[in-house]
Amino acid sequence: MIVVEDLNKHFIRQGAQATADWRQVLRSLGLMKKQQELVKAVNGVSFRAEDGAITGLLGANGAGKTTTLRMIAALLPSDSGNILVDGAAVTPGSYATQSQMGVLSDARGLYPRLTARENIRYYGRLHGLSAEQTEQRIEQLAQWLEMQPLLDRRTEGFSQGERMKTALARALVHDPKNIILDEPTNGLDVVATRALREFLLFLKSPQGGGKCIIVSTHIMQEVERLCDHVVIVAGGRNVAEGTVTQLKQLSGHQDFEDAFVSLAFAGQSHQHKEAV
Numbered sequence: 001m002i003v004v005e006d007l008n009k010h011f012i013r014q015g016a017q018a019t020a021d022w023r024q025v026l027r028s029l030g031l032m033k034k035q036q037e038l039v040k041a042v043n044g045v046s047f048r049a050e051d052g053a054i055t056g057l058l059g060a061n062g063a064g065k066t067t068t069l070r071m072i073a074a075l076l077p078s079d080s081g082n083i084l085v086d087g088a089a090v091t092p093g094s095y096a097t098q099s100q101m102g103v104l105s106d107a108r109g110l111y112p113r114l115t116a117r118e119n120i121r122y123y124g125r126l127h128g129l130s131a132e133q134t135e136q137r138i139e140q141l142a143q144w145l146e147m148q149p150l151l152d153r154r155t156e157g158f159s160q161g162e163r164m165k166t167a168l169a170r171a172l173v174h175d176p177k178n179i180i181l182d183e184p185t186n187g188l189d190v191v192a193t194r195a196l197r198e199f200l201l202f203l204k205s206p207q208g209g210g211k212c213i214i215v216s217t218h219i220m221q222e223v224e225r226l227c228d229h230v231v232i233v234a235g236g237r238n239v240a241e242g243t244v245t246q247l248k249q250l251s252g253h254q255d256f257e258d259a260f261v262s263l264a265f266a267g268q269s270h271q272h273k274e275a276v
């Protein structure tokens, strides 16, 4: 189970490049301050993701989903707030919670010169699995993800779907209890999206280990078909949560897209930016 309490993360962003040459010169001489703005990327997000369930973080571009997931995955320190993974506090740089966390980030970075098998094996060994455990796990994941024909190909030139399968197998090689997926269906076709959905539904089931799964997305259909619990994030904070049915009721809309728009954008100012 993952519990997120009042999470905050601000970034300082450098302002736009000056257009006038004389400003550039003054800035480079230290005679004029660079423009900066404070971006409140995550501004008080709280939610609970249960075991044996898929929790969806749903929000528009820039809502704060990726930043929230990166903090949960201990890839980014928070400014304030708490994250508990199975009761243990997340501390960036510590392996305590990461050993029970499988993370599929939006980057999907694979080593292009390595085969899919070698990519997955490398992570298995990094997580401390024995050579035998790693090979067994690779075979199991390859079977579940139907990627046996890919295993011994170099990942260079892989299609989006092939990259996603390899990155997902790599993220799950150590059989983590908690799974964090940032926009997992990005760039996937209907067949690959459907296969991924089936796999995630299996992972949350008792046979699949009753995993705690958090998925970020901005695709309504995906949420409707996949998520047991939905957290709508807008302007860096969670503005509504519940099941798809509850959110429709809450908004008074039958259509989930209408419900999302009304809950995420009604009366909200998404300009969480302040000059500093």
Ligand SMILES: Nc1ncnc2c1ncn2[C@@H]1O[C@H](COP(=O)(O)OP(=O)(O)OP(=O)(O)O)[C@@H](O)[C@H]1O
Binding pocket: 011, 012, 013, 039, 040, 041, 042, 059, 060, 061, 062, 063, 064, 065, 066, 067, 068, 218
């Ligand atoms: N390293 C950073 N430096 C400055 N601003 C950042 C940084 N990372 C994120 N932001 C800003 O924080 C806000 C939230 O970004 P985030 O990537 O979390 O949104 P998101 O909901 O995942 O969006 P998307 O659906 O487009 O991926 C955005 O305004 C983004 O520009």
